[in-house]
Amino acid sequence: MDKIIVGIAEGKIAKGDQVLVSYALGSCVGVCLYDWQEHIAGMAHVILPCTEYAADKTNLYxxxxxxxxxxxxxxxRHGARKGRMTAKIAGGARMFETSGNTMDIGRRNVEAVRCSLEQEGIKLTAQDTGRNYGRTISFHAGDGTLKISTVRHADIML
Structure with a gap:
């Protein structure tokens, strides 16, 4: 099993027996796309909902x-077709209690990801989002399985 680390604000592709891994998703969202026919997996680790408030807009991921x-x-570019892609997402936690929802960046990230997937016509098939704890995710290119690990909860397989 070949492990490919997807860092903050990165996007990477995997094929065959490769596994994409992203650590410590708090308010960030791990976006996992899968082409079931070609067994091509992609993962992005997004940190903000949109470019609107960012000073540096150069890194699209x-x-x-x-x-x-x-x-x-x-x-x-690696041979996948958008029409065959499905999505799974994880993260978007509310890591800090604040008064009101204006600063709930995790919720806003999840909403922005869902909206983008809908605009692109990609079906969201599974998710583990929200709550108040971080997640580590492992996305398997061979079968599109997403494993979600946390410190105090049992692993989830999506």
Whole structure:
């Protein structure tokens, strides 16, 4: 099993027996796209909902709105077809209690990812989002399985 680490504001592709792994998703969202016919997996680790408030807009994978589109394009360059892609997402936690929802960046990230997937016509088949704890995710290119690990909870397989 070949492990490929997807860091903050990165997007990467895997094939065959490769596994994409992203550690410590708090308010960030791990976007996992899969072409079931070609067994091509893609993962983006997005940290903000959109480019609107960012000073540096050069890294598209930083943003939910642009990161989803960039991941689709990268997967297509590797032989995937958008029409066969499905999505699974994880993360978007509310890591700190604040008064009101204006600062709930995790919720806003999840909403932005869902909106981007819908705009691109990609079906969201599974998710583990929200709550108040971080997650580590492992996305298997061979079968599209997403494993979610946390410190105080049992692993989840999506």
């Amino acid at each position: 930083k943003f939910a709105d642009q990161g989803v589109r960039e991941l689709i394009r990268e997967m297509e």
